[in-house]
Amino acid sequence: MTRRILLVEDTEDNREIVRDLMDSVGYKLLEAHDGAAGLTMATEHRPDLILMDIQLPVMDGYEVTRRIKADPALWHIPIIAVTSYVLSGAEEKTRQAGCDGYVAKPFSPCQLLAKINQFVP
Amino acid sequence: MSHELRTPMNSVLGFTEMLADGLYGPLPERAMKALERVQSNGKHLLGLINDVLDLSKIEAGQLTLALEDYALGQVVQTVKSTAELLAKAKGIELTATVQDGVPIGRGDERRLTQVLLNLVGNAIKFIDKGSVDISACALDGSFVVAVKDTGPGIAEEDRRKIFEEFQQVDNSSTRQKGGTGLGLTISKRIVEMHGGRIEVESVVGEGSTFRIVVPVQAKEEREAA
Numbered sequence: 001m002t003r004r005i006l007l008v009e010d011t012e013d014n015r016e017i018v019r020d021l022m023d024s025v026g027y028k029l030l031e032a033h034d035g036a037a038g039l040t041m042a043t044e045h046r047p048d049l050i051l052m053d054i055q056l057p058v059m060d061g062y063e064v065t066r067r068i069k070a071d072p073a074l075w076h077i078p079i080i081a082v083t084s085y086v087l088s089g090a091e092e093k094t095r096q097a098g099c100d101g102y103v104a105k106p107f108s109p110c111q112l113l114a115k116i117n118q119f120v121p
Numbered sequence: 122m123s124h125e126l127r128t129p130m131n132s133v134l135g136f137t138e139m140l141a142d143g144l145y146g147p148l149p150e151r152a153m154k155a156l157e158r159v160q161s162n163g164k165h166l167l168g169l170i171n172d173v174l175d176l177s178k179i180e181a182g183q184l185t186l187a188l189e190d191y192a193l194g195q196v197v198q199t200v201k202s203t204a205e206l207l208a209k210a211k212g213i214e215l216t217a218t219v220q221d222g223v224p225i226g227r228g229d230e231r232r233l234t235q236v237l238l239n240l241v242g243n244a245i246k247f248i249d250k251g252s253v254d255i256s257a258c259a260l261d262g263s264f265v266v267a268v269k270d271t272g273p274g275i276a277e278e279d280r281r282k283i284f285e286e287f288q289q290v291d292n293s294s295t296r297q298k299g300g301t302g303l304g305l306t307i308s309k310r311i312v313e314m315h316g317g318r319i320e321v322e323s324v325v326g327e328g329s330t331f332r333i334v335v336p337v338q339a340k341e342e343r344e345a346a
Contacts, residue, residue: 011128013129013131013132014128014131014132014135017131017132017135017136017139020139020144020145021139021144024139024144084127084128084131105127105128105131106127106130106131106133106134106135106167107131107135108134108135108138109135109138109139109142109144110138110142
């Protein structure tokens, strides 16, 4: 079955990178432009995996992650934080919010794909 | 600020990598060559951005150390395994020895690892053959970590200069050898924030030894000297 990945990301350029990358391996990409839309789409579509930016309009990635992980219907979906916060403690903070993986921006598309495949082989 | 600077770099490096990987179809050989230039300069620019951000944080007094207990042997091991590929690619032998029974230290493990990696990376970068040896021990309440190479050496008049911003001994070597010219400046500041120092000894034609001396139990120094 085709893998469905939800990307919550507010920058069009970054969405396009992930879109082209997912396209190249035949995964279906769902896109949300802000945190609240991300939460709605996660609930409606139950994707196989979520790529979560942290600095987002309306609701930040930490909050979206906490809400998804608190929902018994959604908590099993792996969430990978994709963020440019490389300050010490940022990775830890995403884990505390409930993220299952972490990729720092700028990311290498090839490494992002490898990370995704760790969770959805 | 870091978010604003790194976001466009994500596009530059991301699309470049996908183009080079053939995600958008095969490229003519000359285009591929040009793209490799974009890619290597993009990575260089990202290195500069990261270093400039680090340094400006240090200078604004905004960089604080995350003091925690750490094992010196672990720091050395992390650096050795990170640098090993680089050394192997150049045919350089990389060795590391840690004195038995060194005490547990207190300091910012991630930052100290960054400093040692910088010194080892420099050594590998600037020598063409021979070896790089890391040795670590505890002496009079300090950890002493030495990085000894069999490289070209650094003339006496250049030894002070290399810790200054954007000063490599031969500035034309930045392109050739890579690096941002900020690594040693940042390393020196981080070590000083731990209440320590970096020393360098060198004989032209024989090699250099960079030595980090940091208190085993670091307390954060507010003012970097």
